[in-house]
Amino acid sequence: MALLEIKNLHASVAGKEILSGIDLTVNTGEVHAIMGPNGSGKSTLAQVLAGRDLYQVTDGQVLYDGKDLLNMPPEERAQEGIFIAFQYPVEIPGVSNMYFLKAALNTIRKRRGLEELDAMDFLTLVKEKLALVEMDPAFLNRPVNAGFSGGEKKRNEIFQMAVLEPRLAILDETDSGLDIDALKIVANGVNQFRTRDRAMIVVTHYQRLLNYIVPDQVHVLANGRIVKSGGKDLALELDQSGYAGLEEAVTA
Amino acid sequence: MNATAPSIEALANQEYKWGFVTEIEADTIPKGLNEDVIRMISAKKNEPEFMLEWRLKSYRQWLKMEEPQWPNVHYPRIDYQDIIYYSAPATKVGPKSLDEVDPELLRTYEKLGIPLKEQELLAGIAVDIVFDSVSVATTFKAKLAELGIIFCSFSEAVQEHPELIQKYLGSVVPHSDNFFAALNAAVFSDGSFCYVPKGVRCPMELSTYFRINAKDTGQFERTLIIADEGAYVSYLEGCTAPMRDNNQLHAAVVELVALDNAQIKYSTVQNWYPGDKQGKGGIYNFVTKRGKCLGDNSKISWTQVETGSAITWKYPSCILIGDNSVGEFYSVALTNNYQQADTGTKMIHIGKNTRSTIVSKGISAGHGQNTYRGMVKILKSAAGARNYSQCDSLLLGDQCGAHTFPYLEVKNTSSQVEHEASTSKIGEDQIFYCRQRGISSEDAVSMIVHGFCKEVFRELPMEFAVEAQKLLGISLEGSVG
Ligand SMILES: Nc1ncnc2c1ncn2[C@@H]1O[C@H](COP(=O)(O)OP(=O)(O)O)[C@@H](O)[C@H]1O
Ligand SMILES: [Mg+2]
Numbered sequence: 048m049a050l051l052e053i054k055n056l057h058a059s060v061a062g063k064e065i066l067s068g069i070d071l072t073v074n075t076g077e078v079h080a081i082m083g084p085n086g087s088g089k090s091t092l093a094q095v096l097a098g099r100d101l102y103q104v105t106d107g108q109v110l111y112d113g114k115d116l117l118n119m120p121p122e123e124r125a126q127e128g129i130f131i132a133f134q135y136p137v138e139i140p141g142v143s144n145m146y147f148l149k150a151a152l153n154t155i156r157k158r159r160g161l162e163e164l165d166a167m168d169f170l171t172l173v174k175e176k177l178a179l180v181e182m183d184p185a186f187l188n189r190p191v192n193a194g195f196s197g198g199e200k201k202r203n204e205i206f207q208m209a210v211l212e213p214r215l216a217i218l219d220e221t222d223s224g225l226d227i228d229a230l231k232i233v234a235n236g237v238n239q240f241r242t243r244d245r246a247m248i249v250v251t252h253y254q255r256l257l258n259y260i261v262p263d264q265v266h267v268l269a270n271g272r273i274v275k276s277g278g279k280d281l282a283l284e285l286d287q288s289g290y291a292g293l294e295e296a297v298t299a
Numbered sequence: 300m301n302a303t304a305p306s307i308e309a310l311a312n313q314e315y316k317w318g319f320v321t322e323i324e325a326d327t328i329p330k331g332l333n334e335d336v337i338r339m340i341s342a343k344k345n346e347p348e349f350m351l352e353w354r355l356k357s358y359r360q361w362l363k364m365e366e367p368q369w370p371n372v373h374y375p376r377i378d379y380q381d382i383i384y385y386s387a388p389a390t391k392v393g394p395k396s397l398d399e400v401d402p403e404l405l406r407t408y409e410k411l412g413i414p415l416k417e418q419e420l421l422a423g424i425a426v427d428i429v430f431d432s433v434s435v436a437t438t439f440k441a442k443l444a445e446l447g448i449i450f451c452s453f454s455e456a457v458q459e460h461p462e463l464i465q466k467y468l469g470s471v472v473p474h475s476d477n478f479f480a481a482l483n484a485a486v487f488s489d490g491s492f493c494y495v496p497k498g499v500r501c502p503m504e505l506s507t508y509f510r511i512n513a514k515d516t517g518q519f520e521r522t523l524i525i526a527d528e529g530a531y532v533s534y535l536e537g538c539t540a541p542m543r544d545n546n547q548l549h550a551a552v553v554e555l556v557a558l559d560n561a562q563i564k565y566s567t568v569q570n571w572y573p574g575d576k577q578g579k580g581g582i583y584n585f586v587t588k589r590g591k592c593l594g595d596n597s598k599i600s601w602t603q604v605e606t607g608s609a610i611t612w613k614y615p616s617c618i619l620i621g622d623n624s625v626g627e628f629y630s631v632a633l634t635n636n637y638q639q640a641d642t643g644t645k646m647i648h649i650g651k652n653t654r655s656t657i658v659s660k661g662i663s664a665g666h667g668q669n670t671y672r673g674m675v676k677i678l679k680s681a682a683g684a685r686n687y688s689q690c691d692s693l694l695l696g697d698q699c700g701a702h703t704f705p706y707l708e709v710k711n712t713s714s715q716v717e718h719e720a721s722t723s724k725i726g727e728d729q730i731f732y733c734r735q736r737g738i739s740s741e742d743a744v745s746m747i748v749h750g751f752c753k754e755v756f757r758e759l760p761m762e763f764a765v766e767a768q769k770l771l772g773i774s775l776e777g778s779v780g
Contacts, residue, residue, distance in 0.1 A: 097735050101727075125737035137732040140723065141750025150746060151736035158737070190750070207736065 049110075050075045050215055050246045051096075056107035058095045065091045067271035068107070073215070076243045080257055080282060081250045083268035084290045089250045090134050092268070093219045097131045098124050111215070125151075126158035130213035132204035134220045134250075139191040144203070147191045148173065148210055155211055176209040180236045197224035205236045216240070217248045222256040234259030254286035327386040332379055334358065337485055340385050344454050344488070347461055357474035357484030364478045370641040371670040371702055372610045374583065382517040382548060384486045439503065447496040448532075450505055453521055456492035463494055467525055471554035471591045471618070479550040479585040479612075483519045487552070490520035495530035495561075504760055506535040517548040524554070526561035528594060533564040535763055547572075549608075551586045559594030559621065564602070566759050568767050571607035578637025578666075581609025588615035592624035592653075600627035601644065602758040604767040609638060614672065616645035619653035619681070626655040629755040633771060634667025634699070643673040643704075648681035648714070657688040660752050662771075663699035674706040677714045684714040692722040693751050695744070723751075745771065 051073040058066040065088045073079050083089055095102050096109065098121035109116040116124060139147065153163040164172065177184055180202050192200050201221050208216055218237070222230055237260050241247065249260055257265070257279065265281040266273045269290060275281065328339060337358055341351040366377070443450050449460060457464050474484040491507040507522065526532050549571060555563050565588075574581025584607075590599035601615035617626025628644035646655035661669040675686045692701035703720055725747050733743035748771055749756070756764045 097731075099731055121731065121734040122737050122739050125735050131735055133732070133735075137726075137728045139729050139732070139747060139750070141753070142746055143750075146750075147733075147736070147738075147746070150738050150742065151733075154737040154739070154742075211736065 048075050049073070050112060051116075051248075052108075052110040054108045054110075056092075056095070056109060057105045058091060058102050059105055060091065060102050064105070065102070065271050066095065069268075069271070069273060071266065071273065073246045073248060075214075075246050076241075077263045078241065078247045078249060078260065080260075080262035080265045080279075081248060081268055082252065082254075082265060082282060082285060082290075085252075087268045088271045089268055090219055091271075093131050093134075093217050093248075093250060096124075096129065096217060097121055122154070125211075125213075126155050128155075128214035130208050130211055130216045132201070132208060132216065132218040132221050134223075136192050136195075136200040136204055138193045138195075140193045142191050143188050144191055145173070145187040148207060151207070152210055173210060176206060179209055179239060180206045181232050182206060198226065198229050201225055202229065202233060205233050209236060209240065214244065215246050215248070217250070219250045220252060221249075222251055222253065230256065231259060254282040257282045327383055330381055330383050332358075332382070332384055332486065336384055340486060340488060343385065344457070346457055349461070349465055350457060353469070353474060354485050357481050358486075360475045361478065361481035361485055364475075364481055366478050367612075370612050370672075371668070371704075372612060372639040372641050374610055374639075377548060377583070379482075384517060384519070385488050443501070443503075446499050446502070448499060448501055449492065449494040451492055453487075453490040453492045453523065456523075460492075460494070463525065464492075464523070467523055467554065467556055469554075471556060471589045472552050472587050477587060480552050480587040483521060483550050483552045483587070486517075487519040487521040490522045490551070491524075492522070493524045493532060493534065495526045495532045497527045498529040499527075500530070501532040504533050504535055506537070508537050517550065519549075520551050522551070522553040523556075524563055524565070525556045526558065526563050526597075528558045529560045530558075531562045533760060534566070535760060536565070536567045537570070537766075547582050549582050549584045549586070551588075553586070553588040553615075555590035555599055557590065557592050557594060557597035557599050557621075557624075560596045561594060562598045562600075563590060564600045565590070565615070566763055567601075567603040567605070568759075568763060568770065569603065569605045569607050569611070570770055572609075573607050573636065573638050574609040576636050576665075578609070581638070582607065584608035584611045584613060586611075586613045588613065589618065590616070590626070591618045592621050592626060592650075594624070595621040595650070596623045597621050598625040598627070600629070600758065602627075602629040602755065603631070603642075604752075604755070604759070604770070605630070605632040605640060605642060606767075606770045608640075611638075611640040611642050613642045614644055616647070617655065618647045618649065619655065619684075620649045621653075622650040623652045623654075624650055625653070627758075628655075628657045628659070628673075629758045630658070631660045631662065631752045631755045631767070631771070632669055632671075633662040633664070634669045635664040637666050639668045639670075641670040641672055643671045645674040645676070646686060648675075648677040648684040648686070650681060652683040652685075653681055654684070655686045657686070657690075658754050659688075659690045660755055661690070661692045661701050662695070662748060662751070663692065663701050664695035665699060667699045668702070669700065670702040670704065672704045672706075674708070675716060676708045677710060677716070679710040682711055682713045684711075686714075686716045688716070688718045690718075690720045691751065692720075693748065694722065694724045 049072050053069050053071040056066055056069040069092060081089055091102060095104060104117055149169050156163060174184060182202060192203060201224060204221060221233060225233060249262060262279050265277055265279060267275040334355060337354050341354055440450060472480050475481055493505055495501050524534060555565060557563050571582035571584055592599055599617050605611055615628060619626050626646050632640045632642050634640045643659060644657055657673055659671045661671055663669040671690045673688060677684045688705060690703050694701060701722060705718055707716060709716060730740055730743045734740060749768055756767060759767055
């Protein structure tokens with residue numbers, strides 16, 4: 048079943064077009080990797096799907112679970128099961144991880160018609176998920192991302208994903224800034240999350256991550272367009288030859 | 300992507316919920332101020348001679364004083380002859396019990412969420428209600444009296460305990476202290492009085508609820524709290540007013556006295572009408588609050604959450620006279636739309652080893668202007684004194700302002716002072732991050748603001764903390780652009 052259908056998506060920021068006609072269909076159970084050079088629009092795509100109003104959609108359509116995604120406010124998209132692991136997670140001083148996640152989980156549960164979790168049940172759940180990404184429970188009392196190292200921030204995103212259990216997760220360069228051990232931990236967290244009724248878009252710069260999270264499809268984004276799609280081997284190919292040829296192919 | 304964002308601005312349209320007017324028969328005197336008006340107020344209250352003299356002395360002093368210009372607030376000149384100085388619900392004699400209180404008045408307080416029937420009151424809170432200028436009801440009086448605690452309206456205290464009034468009135472805030480304090484001393488019509496005797500720990504929160512109702516009326520109340528040796532009392536103050544197009548003046552005075560080993564905790568949630576979104580109307584809140592730690596090892600804590608008023612001018616202070624005495628000031632001041640606040644504290648260290656803590660959290664949104672003004676003064680006699688000050692500002696949007704003016708004066712070498720300050724901004728990126736996790740803009744703002752204020756909220760009694768948090772949420776809706 049198609050969980051996400053992006054059709055001819057155009058988007059610009061500050062009057063400059065960044066996405067110039069993206070077409071992409073992601074079915075439940077699938078993992079898609081999006082690769083591409085710096086500045087090609089990968090994060091922009093993630094932000095547009097999340098509903099950031101900094102980016103203007105100028106053309107095209109996005110259906111999520113058959114519904115018009117672009118008309119939903121960001122919090123509704125999140126409640127409907129879209130999760131972005133950000134490339135640059137934001138710090139929120141003064142608000143503890145615990146408090147933040149509990150608020151997030153309970154609004155999402157409410158939307159799904161589930162009861163809010165009380166403090167005890169929440170703690171149990173959270174501890175279990177923390178173990179998954181091998182994080183220290185002490186971190187729950189620290190403010191959201193404040194003073195976290197780059198790697199801790201990325202792990203925190205995956206931890207949040209594990210708690211919130213989205214249907215569509217978009218991981219934006221979650222691998223960058225991680226050492227190999229952390230990478231394996233994150234990949235393991237992500238793999239446990241793969242099920243038949245979920246889907247994932249993994250944005251990455253390097254093939255390395257895809258050794259651990261094996262994608263069903265790989266797409267290359269260049270100059271705001273998907274210029275090539277293929278199976279998991281495409282990533283290996285790119286690793287060898289780089290993006291240069293592909294970019295030229297587009298601009299030519 | 301215009302369809303996606305119910306801009307936080309759109310949520311700003313939350314109205315002031317306490318803005319209704321009560322239709323009630325009132326005993327009101329004509330506008331204007333002169334010695335006859337003061338005599339009339341004093342006569343209406345059947346005051347002893349010493350009170351009238353004190354009022355007149357204050358009035359004459361006031362005539363010689365200038366309205367202060369130094370606060371960082373701007374407003375048109377106040378015409379002091381265009382204000383009504385006395386308005387009271389028209390009951391012939393003070394009500395003996397709640398059954399005698401005008402039912403319309405009781406309904407007002409029900410609407411405000413303050414049930415006055417004792418059996419309905421939150422267990423553990425005794426309330427004195429000041430409506431316009433007079434105290435209309437004090438609950439749990441009898442129960443407190445068993446412990447020797449006096450908790451009543453100021454007028455009643457003048458009648459029943461003149462010796463205490465004569466001894467302490469003006470002993471912390473002298474009649475000549477400042478322009479607004481002098482005005483208050485001349486015309487104040489009522490307020491609350493509390494005396495906790497030696498060694499008694501007041502078993503419940505005492506609370507005064509202030510309500511301005513009548514039009515064109517100034518509210519000038521006076522609170523005097525005395526904690527005798529070893530006594531403890533926690534006191535709460537709340538306030539609201541109807542929405543009016545014109546500005547109304549509130550010039551109150553609060554005096555606290557703590558004797559040896561005594562402790563007074565004074566908490567305020569100030570929610571006077573702030574004016575509309577264009578800055579029209581609202582209360583001018585010019586208040587003098589001061590506590591005297593007269594005895595050794597005494598302690599006075601001020602906690603305030605200031606969300607209302609068009610203009611706030613207020614510096615709850617502590618004079619630390621007794622050795623080892625402690626002064627604390629915890630404050631959250633919020634300004635939204637065109638509100639202006641110039642608030643802070645003064646800690647005057649006189650006794651040895653006196654300690655003070657200042658935690659000030661200023662939140663500015665809309666076109667709000669928020670000024671922290673604090674003074675820490677350590678006299679030569681205050682050997683070993685210590686102060687810790689922390690002033691944090693949080694900005695929402697880029698049209699508001701935060702200003703900090705810490706003054707420091709240390710006259711001896713054995714003292715320690717520490718000052719920390721920070722300014723931060725709620726960014727669009729933080730709000731968006733929250734929204735991507737399913738949390739709405741308003742909830743995100745209130746979560747971040749709550750995180751910012753929690754050191755202060757922690758100092759408030761439980762129910763008050765909840766109310767304060769809700770108030771902040773409401774006052775801030777729509778303030779991040
Ligand atoms: N907020 C913004 N304002 C201006 N330009 C932006 C903004 N966000 C992204 N861009 C521009 O859009 C292009 C694509 O950026 P991005 O989507 O972050 O690329 P990638 O994630 O593929 O590296 C870049 O040229 C970048 O400078
Ligand atoms: Mg990127």
